[in-house]
Amino acid sequence: MNPFYITTPIYYINAKPHIGHAYSTMVADAIARAHRLMGEDVYFLTGTDEHGQKVERAAQKAGKAPQQFADEVAAAFRTMCADLNISNSDFIRTTEPRHHRAAQALWERVRASGDIYKGDYEGWYCTVDEVFVPEKQLMDGRCPTCGGPVERLKEESYYFRLSKYQKPLLDLYASRPDFLQPAIRMNEIRTFVEAGLDDLSISRASFQWGISVPGDPAHVMYVWFDALTNYLTALGFGSEDTSRMDRYWPAVTHLMGKEIIRQHALYWPAFLMSAQLPLPQRIIGHGHWMMSGAKMSKSIGNVARYQDYTAAFGVDALRYFVMREMPLGQDANFSDEGVLNRYNADLANDLGNLVSRAMTMIHRYCDGVVPDARPGDTEKPEVALQNAIKQTVEGATHNFERYQISLALQDVWALIGHANRYVVEREPWKLAKQPDRRALLETALYNLADTVRVIAGLIDPVMPDTAARIRRMLGVTPQDWTSLREVQLKPGTRLGPTEPLFPRVEKTVEELRAMSDSQIDSHEGTPAAPAPAEDTRISIDEFMKVELRVAKVLEAEAVPKSKKLLKLKVDVGAEQRTIVAGIAEAYQPEQLVGRTVAIVFNLKPAKLMGIESNGMVLAASVDGGKPILVAFDEPVPPGARVR
Numbered sequence: 001m002n003p004f005y006i007t008t009p010i011y012y013i014n015a016k017p018h019i020g021h022a023y024s025t026m027v028a029d030a031i032a033r034a035h036r037l038m039g040e041d042v043y044f045l046t047g048t049d050e051h052g053q054k055v056e057r058a059a060q061k062a063g064k065a066p067q068q069f070a071d072e073v074a075a076a077f078r079t080m081c082a083d084l085n086i087s088n089s090d091f092i093r094t095t096e097p098r099h100h101r102a103a104q105a106l107w108e109r110v111r112a113s114g115d116i117y118k119g120d121y122e123g124w125y126c127t128v129d130e131v132f133v134p135e136k137q138l139m140d141g142r143c144p145t146c147g148g149p150v151e152r153l154k155e156e157s158y159y160f161r162l163s164k165y166q167k168p169l170l171d172l173y174a175s176r177p178d179f180l181q182p183a184i185r186m187n188e189i190r191t192f193v194e195a196g197l198d199d200l201s202i203s204r205a206s207f208q209w210g211i212s213v214p215g216d217p218a219h220v221m222y223v224w225f226d227a228l229t230n231y232l233t234a235l236g237f238g239s240e241d242t243s244r245m246d247r248y249w250p251a252v253t254h255l256m257g258k259e260i261i262r263q264h265a266l267y268w269p270a271f272l273m274s275a276q277l278p279l280p281q282r283i284i285g286h287g288h289w290m291m292s293g294a295k296m297s298k299s300i301g302n303v304a305r306y307q308d309y310t311a312a313f314g315v316d317a318l319r320y321f322v323m324r325e326m327p328l329g330q331d332a333n334f335s336d337e338g339v340l341n342r343y344n345a346d347l348a349n350d351l352g353n354l355v356s357r358a359m360t361m362i363h364r365y366c367d368g369v370v371p372d373a374r375p376g377d378t379e380k381p382e383v384a385l386q387n388a389i390k391q392t393v394e395g396a397t398h399n400f401e402r403y404q405i406s407l408a409l410q411d412v413w414a415l416i417g418h419a420n421r422y423v424v425e426r427e428p429w430k431l432a433k434q435p436d437r438r439a440l441l442e443t444a445l446y447n448l449a450d451t452v453r454v455i456a457g458l459i460d461p462v463m464p465d466t467a468a469r470i471r472r473m474l475g476v477t478p479q480d481w482t483s484l485r486e487v488q489l490k491p492g493t494r495l496g497p498t499e500p501l502f503p504r505v506e507k508t509v510e511e512l513r514a515m516s517d518s519q520i521d522s523h524e525g526t527p528a529a530p531a532p533a534e535d536t537r538i539s540i541d542e543f544m545k546v547e548l549r550v551a552k553v554l555e556a557e558a559v560p561k562s563k564k565l566l567k568l569k570v571d572v573g574a575e576q577r578t579i580v581a582g583i584a585e586a587y588q589p590e591q592l593v594g595r596t597v598a599i600v601f602n603l604k605p606a607k608l609m610g611i612e613s614n615g616m617v618l619a620a621s622v623d624g625g626k627p628i629l630v631a632f633d634e635p636v637p638p639g640a641r642v643r
C-alpha cells in the first residue's frame, strides 16, 4: 500500500475553534478518507500550536498558568475533531515532551549545518500572526497580514541563514512546479523569493513560554520553527522509533489556509534542506471563508461557530456545504442563507429524494429485495445512466486526487440529477401497474439502486455518516474505489429499513439564528477558552459599507405557514421593494401600513419561505422578548440614509 501522510495546520490556542479551523480540518479529513478509499496507507495529523508570547499573555489575562490554559483550550480543538467526525490518526500538542525533543533535534541538525548564528534583532513583531514584519511592509504602522498592532523588539536572537537558501528554493520551485498548489500561490512565492531573502530570527529572549534553545536556555525557539517541526514529531523524529518516519516521510501533503503559505513553502523547505531531510511532496493552500466582507477571524470577531450549524443541519450537511461551496484555493462567503439553501436544494431535494424514491419503490414493488436487471438495459436511458455512472466514478475520483473536492461533488450531483431524471423518464409507478412491463420496472429499480450505491461510495469522504446510512438502507458494505464500478450491486440483496436522510428544514434563517443564539448562550457557560482578548470594534469605513435607509411600509401581509414572518412592500424613495421581516409575533400587518422604518438597503437578496426579500428591517431584540421596530423622532422621507 502506498503511504500517504496528510496534515492540517496546528491551531493556535488563544481562542476557541471557529468555522475557519473546522474547514481545514474537514477538508483534510475528506482527503484522508478519499486516499483510504483509493487503497492507500494513510496517516492523518492535526493538533495545536501552544507556545508563544500571545498564549503566554492570554494565560496571564485569564489568571492561569500557561500549561493549564493550554490544556483547556487544546481540549476544545480535540472536541472539534470528535464533533466533526474527523478520522485523524494522531493529535499533536506542541507542549508535549515528544515535540520538545523533536524540535530540539531539528535545531541541532540545522546548527550542525552551520546555518545558525547569534545576532541582535531590532524591528517589528506581530504577536497575532507571530511574524517579524520588515519596516517597509508595515501598513499604516500595522501588520500587513492581520491589520493588528505590531511591537518594537530589540533583543539578542539566533538567526537562521535563510538567505543561503534562495537559490535552492528557486531550484525547487522550478523543478517541481506542483510542489505548491494552486499555481497562483506558486507564482507569488517565487516572486517573493526572487526579490531576495533576509536571514530569519529564530529565537526570542524576552519571554519564557516556548521550547528552549539547546545549550542556551535564555532563549526560546521562534514559534514557527517549533510549530513546523510538529509534522516530523508525529512520525517519531527525535525518538528511538523511526518506523513512521521511514514509512511516511516525505509522502506528505500539507494543507493550510493561504495566509501561512510562506512559512510552509519557504521556511519549512529551507529548514529541512539545512537539516538534510527530504522535502514534503505537496503544499496546498486553500482560500478563506469571508463573513460580512472580511476574512472570518477571531481577531476581527466575525466568526461563525461550527456547533450552531451541526446542531441545526447535522455534521454531514456542514461538511458538504463547506466542501461544495469553496473551490480549491478560492475564497468563499459563509452565510446562513447559503447553508440553508444548499441543505434544502442539494441534500433534502436532490440526494434525499433520490435515495428515498429508490428505496421506497423497491420496498413497495419488489418486497424490499434488489431485483435483477433484465433485458431492456440496452435501451437508451439505461445506457445513458450506465455511462454517467462510469464518467462520474472516473471524474470524481480524479478530482479527489487533484484535491478538487468541490468539483468532485459537482460530478456526483450531476449523477444524482441524472438519476432523478431517469426516475421521471421511466415512471416506475406506472410500469408497476402493467404486468407485461415488469422486466423494465425491475431494470429501472436495479439501476437506481446501483446508482445509489455508487453515489454513497463517492460521497463517503465528505459525508461518511450519510454514506454509511445509505449503505445500511441498501444492505451493502463499504467498497474501495478501486472496485466501485466493477463490483456492482448483487440482485437479491435485501434492503435494510428506510430512514429519512435530510428532512427539509422549513425554518427561516431568522428562526434558525434565534435558535443558535440561545445555544450560544448555553455554550458560553461551559468551561472552554477564555474570551478572545482582541479588539472587535470596526472602523468607520467598515460601518459605512452597510447602507441603512429610511423606508415607508406600503403593504403588509402574513406569510402563509410562518409564525414569525411578514411580507412587506416598502417605498425606499427611488424604488419599491419586497422585504420579509421576522416581526409577525410583535406586529399585526395593519399596524404597519403607513409606518416609517429603517432598513438595511444593500443586503444581498435572500429567499425566505419562497419569497425573495430585498433588505432587512431593523428592530431591537431584547433577550426573550419580541422585536421592537426602530422609529424616528420626526417625519423623514423614504430613501434618506441613516448613519
Ligand code: MSP
Binding pocket: 008, 009, 010, 011, 012, 013, 019, 020, 021, 023, 024, 049, 227, 228, 230, 255, 256, 257, 258, 259, 260, 287, 288, 289, 290, 295, 296, 297
Ligand atoms: N499556528 C499556526 C499554524 C502553524 S502550522 C505549523 C496558525 N494557527 S491558526 O489558529 O491561526 O490557524 C490558521 C489556520 O486556520 C489557517 O491556515 C486555516 O487553515 C484555518 N483558518 C482560520 N481562519 C480561516 C478562514 N477564515 N477561512 C479558512 N480557513 C481559515 O496559523
